[in-house]
Amino acid sequence: MSIFRVPAPSNATDRRTAAHAGPHTQTHRTLPVGAALVVATTLALTGCASSDKASGKHPAATTIAPSASAAIPSASATDAGAPKFDLPPDVHVVIDGFDSNDPTKKAALRDTSYAINAVLEAESRIIVKETPNFARYFTGLQGAQFADTIIEEARTGEIITGTYRYYQSTVKIVNAGVTNVAYCEDQRKGFSKVAKTGRVLMTTPSLQDFRRWSMTLVQNTAGDWQVLRYTWTLGAKECQIA
Numbered sequence: 001m002s003i004f005r006v007p008a009p010s011n012a013t014d015r016r017t018a019a020h021a022g023p024h025t026q027t028h029r030t031l032p033v034g035a036a037l038v039v040a041t042t043l044a045l046t047g048c049a050s051s052d053k054a055s056g057k058h059p060a061a062t063t064i065a066p067s068a069s070a071a072i073p074s075a076s077a078t079d080a081g082a083p084k085f086d087l088p089p090d091v092h093v094v095i096d097g098f099d100s101n102d103p104t105k106k107a108a109l110r111d112t113s114y115a116i117n118a119v120l121e122a123e124s125r126i127i128v129k130e131t132p133n134f135a136r137y138f139t140g141l142q143g144a145q146f147a148d149t150i151i152e153e154a155r156t157g158e159i160i161t162g163t164y165r166y167y168q169s170t171v172k173i174v175n176a177g178v179t180n181v182a183y184c185e186d187q188r189k190g191f192s193k194v195a196k197t198g199r200v201l202m203t204t205p206s207l208q209d210f211r212r213w214s215m216t217l218v219q220n221t222a223g224d225w226q227v228l229r230y231t232w233t234l235g236a237k238e239c240q241i242a
Contacts, residue, residue: 096167111225162190184239212236
């Protein structure tokens with residue numbers, strides 16, 4: 001398990017303070033007014049994200065089982081404007097079953113997979129500012145806090161290595177422009193690495209390697225589904241696999 005791959009939870013404040021003087025500036029985000037109003041109304045009516053933290057499940061969600069063969073979503077000739085990720089050869093991303101026959105759910109799951117790749121791309125190198133792919137697929141205050149957390153951890157000199165697996169995705173359309181997505185993460189073969197020396201900080205596999213994520217995504221004017229809010233459950237038994 002990567003020892004630092006835990007972003008700030010929904011009730012956390014920005015980890016950077018005046019004591020952490022450094023070469024980067026605080027990440028700022030402003031959610032478009034229209035999207036903010038839609039999300040505020042939706043959250044008030046549904047109580048999504050935080051209310052589902054313990055179970056990692058959404059009512060009436062569509063469950064998409066892992067596929068028989070693992071695959072990493074990639075840009076194809078039909079994916080106009082799809083992002084390109086610069087992952088080092090020692091970081092592997094395995095995403096199972098993030099697909100749907102419903103066009104909206106399919107797009108939300110696709111962009112969730114892009115958001116996952118954006119996080120791993122940022123965590124796989126020493127960065128001093130938010131990466132373009134991260135900025136594209138995360139928005140709002142939590143997105144800014146997540147970016148700052150990754151930047152702060154990079155200043156310790158540690159990055160990630162290994163294999164990260166994602167599976168058991170569910171997706172629910174809340175209303176036009178808002179979806180809830182949840183999925184499992186397996187970090188048993190993912191570790192932290194000292195960037196300067198290449199030394200891998202090995203850990204013993206345990207239940208703590210399994211995490212259940214719940215996210216609220218909003219669609220921007222460019223058509224991308226962006227992560228606005230997220231919660232996670234560490235040591236999620238429902239995500240434990242062989």
